[in-house]
Amino acid sequence: MKNASLSYEQNFFVNGTGLSGVQSINGSYGINEQPINIIGHGYVNNIINQPLEGEFTIQRTLINEDALLNMTGDNIAFSGVVTYKHGAVSTGSFGFHSGYLTSYSMSCEVGNLPSVSTNISVYGDLGPGILSASESLGLGTAAAADKTIEPPNAGTITISCDELQTSTNRIVSFSHEVNCPRQAVYALPVSASDTKAKLPVQVDSVYPIEETTNLTLEIDDYQTKNLYDYLTGVFTGKVDIDINGNNGTNLASFHLDDARLISESFSSDVNGVALANLTFINYTNRTR
Amino acid sequence: MAFLKYEDVLLKVAGESIFAQQASINVSTSLEPVRLIDGSIRRYAASNGARGTLSFSHYLTGSIASFLDVTGVAETSTNGSFGGLTFDNAYLKSMQFQVQPYAPILVESSFDFYGSFSNSISASHDVELAKDKYSHAIKSFVAGTPSNMNHTLSFSYAVNAARTPVYLAGETVPTRVTKEATNIQMTVQGDNIGTNINHGGAEANLRCSIFDINDSTALQNFHCSGRISQQELNVDQQGYLVGQISVIEADQ
Numbered sequence: 001m002k003n004a005s006l007s008y009e010q011n012f013f014v015n016g017t018g019l020s021g022v023q024s025i026n027g028s029y030g031i032n033e034q035p036i037n038i039i040g041h042g043y044v045n046n047i048i049n050q051p052l053e054g055e056f057t058i059q060r061t062l063i064n065e066d067a068l069l070n071m072t073g074d075n076i077a078f079s080g081v082v083t084y085k086h087g088a089v090s091t092g093s094f095g096f097h098s099g100y101l102t103s104y105s106m107s108c109e110v111g112n113l114p115s116v117s118t119n120i121s122v123y124g125d126l127g128p129g130i131l132s133a134s135e136s137l138g139l140g141t142a143a144a145a146d147k148t149i150e151p152p153n154a155g156t157i158t159i160s161c162d163e164l165q166t167s168t169n170r171i172v173s174f175s176h177e178v179n180c181p182r183q184a185v186y187a188l189p190v191s192a193s194d195t196k197a198k199l200p201v202q203v204d205s206v207y208p209i210e211e212t213t214n215l216t217l218e219i220d221d222y223q224t225k226n227l228y229d230y231l232t233g234v235f236t237g238k239v240d241i242d243i244n245g246n247n248g249t250n251l252a253s254f255h256l257d258d259a260r261l262i263s264e265s266f267s268s269d270v271n272g273v274a275l276a277n278l279t280f281i282n283y284t285n286r287t288r
Numbered sequence: 289m290a291f292l293k294y295e296d297v298l299l300k301v302a303g304e305s306i307f308a309q310q311a312s313i314n315v316s317t318s319l320e321p322v323r324l325i326d327g328s329i330r331r332y333a334a335s336n337g338a339r340g341t342l343s344f345s346h347y348l349t350g351s352i353a354s355f356l357d358v359t360g361v362a363e364t365s366t367n368g369s370f371g372g373l374t375f376d377n378a379y380l381k382s383m384q385f386q387v388q389p390y391a392p393i394l395v396e397s398s399f400d401f402y403g404s405f406s407n408s409i410s411a412s413h414d415v416e417l418a419k420d421k422y423s424h425a426i427k428s429f430v431a432g433t434p435s436n437m438n439h440t441l442s443f444s445y446a447v448n449a450a451r452t453p454v455y456l457a458g459e460t461v462p463t464r465v466t467k468e469a470t471n472i473q474m475t476v477q478g479d480n481i482g483t484n485i486n487h488g489g490a491e492a493n494l495r496c497s498i499f500d501i502n503d504s505t506a507l508q509n510f511h512c513s514g515r516i517s518q519q520e521l522n523v524d525q526q527g528y529l530v531g532q533i534s535v536i537e538a539d540q
Binding site for chain 2: 034036037038039040041042044045047048049050051052183185186187188189190191192193194197198201206
């Protein structure tokens, strides 16, 4: 004992399937409790006063299809577990049974692979041994292996925005974030032995879902907008981001119609070229 | 020391230390200025006896004390002390609490009292006051809700007694404080209230059981067997359609 589990001895699984390209994982829970302070006595104990929830943050390099990208919608709960071992001996796991994606962000610049950051809210228990035997049956086996690795390159990433004249001005980096916060509803138990009451009755997406795109372009003939033009009508644009693997498989696509331009900056220094940075935001309502 | 910290402000009622998180006491007089026809103030005349309110919120740590049971107490008064001040002629008037998921349950009790304090403020404490059970919502539940209510978001229980002082001529403290109409009211919030109300009030028999987190035996059960007097639906932006029914029981 007194060994250590190195990064290559750890795996992260979503719904039983391994995820490649994971750079870091941070899973945590915190217990909200309040002190019982009694007049004429003082502190007695602490008592829980909020539902028990946890969080996971996963940083990943996009080298194939991302299983988490499809989890931004309604009622999509998934399980996740990070397993660790040293040598061939499995020494433990840390996972959750019911997680909901609350944000998904991707960023990329010329010369690098896209990096993805995801935040997950966990409702229900969190820790070791959470997944049932059937759910964890395939973990670590060939059947649970991730999809084929096919990293994108600068030539397989396309970003277009006609309003920015992207045919004549070069976009050198972008970031895109999908915020999909969740709202959990808890109810009281129906009996003292009702263990289901510890879990939320339902977990819903809070609409509208907010998508924010940030583009940085090297300026050729691009001209910024006038700030006061907003007062006569918000400037909107169509932003399309497509990321394909080196074999042509689509790894991720973001298409924003009528995205609202909410900030714009111009910068320049003696060692570089003139840059413009634009932030678009788009709201997606619930579809029925 | 100019100010006493809360640890040194003990509340005792009927000889028992109260496991209270908060307490307040106030007394007010009913003074009327006597104005003469020339506009001068002759004096201030008391139009009623001095009357005060003692209120405190406490955790249930076991069965509710008999002197806090509004439906069970008689007309008789009780006494107590608060931060060294002693008082008597206190009459239990109301008790209420609310239960919400994952929240501790604090019971709020209120007494009317008549007369004034004796002694002076002084530090007092009770080292034996610590308890190991506390009312909490994690196991507490209400039974008997309408069958179409699948999930209970919260409920509240309140019992109030009407107290009327009877003064004799020449006395500043009432010789008797009556206990009259005593009503129990429960409200339950949930996902579906259905069509439970009618002009005569549909019958409802609610029972709520209050538990400690770690115990399987209820600290106390409360009942409200009466009529559904109100039902409502509410929704707010980014919220849910929440139904509520109110049940009232005339106990006395």
